[in-house]
């Protein structure tokens with residue numbers, strides 16, 4: 001059996017899949033693509049993932065895309081602890097969280113990350129290479145937004161709404177975690193897997209003050225971090241230099257984001 005994952009260290013979507021694989025205890029082989037250097041735009045990878053995004057899972061030659069779909073596939077296709085609740089209602093509640101992550105949380109983490117830090121890494125390249133990086137994004141919607149994040153930074157039009165969405169998300173998590181240990185029940189599920197890389201991203205960008213008065217979120221994140229899956233899935237593939245770069249830039253970004261809340 002072969003399980004290959006195309007991924008990158010700082011990618012939240014890839015981290016989500018690495019978490020699911022670690023929770024199931026599955027061994028996999030990695031293909032590391034430096035998305036900040038544009039390695040995901042190479043024609044060979046575009047055949048696997050025409051949207052030019054990571055992650056992509058290849059299981060015995062079959063290609064599976066989209067991190068949420070991959071996580072469910074991993075849970076269904078392999079043995080190990082079940083990450084989807086059996087109860088259909090709790091399962092529906094789990095999917096409301098994973099849908100929210102796909103539709104709102106992920107599109108909002110992108111501006112926050114680009115503006116605070118990724119744009120500085122991309123801008124280390126020549127102006128022509130920066131343009132090439134933007135133009136290589138096959139999706140015109142994301143291409144236009146990326147252009148704004150890179151050149152306009154905190155003034156890009158979608159940044160304020162993105163940080164406010166996270167504030168609302170944390171409030172909703174606080175409420176959900178009032179009566180249960182994990183997001184949808186007392187069992188850990190893919191809802192918890194899905195949110196973990198985003199809270200970690202906020203923490204890396206010095207945005208943890210957003211939940212210092214939210215004790216349930218604080219407890220949940222501490223519990224997430226104490227799971228054996230957390231450290232390897234989140235940090236084993238994070239180049240130290242990039243991690244330091246993101247943390248340092250995040251510290252400088254917090255006062256600007258704070259004003260938008």
Ligand SMILES: N[C@@H](CCC(=O)N[C@@H](CS)C(=O)NCC(=O)O)C(=O)O
Pocket residue numbers: 010011012013014035040052053054055065066067068102106137
């Ligand atoms: N809906 C996709 C989104 C994947 C995605 O946006 N991946 C980001 C990293 S988290 C990426 O590859 N970005 C490359 C780029 O923006 O150039 C999924 O869930 O797999």
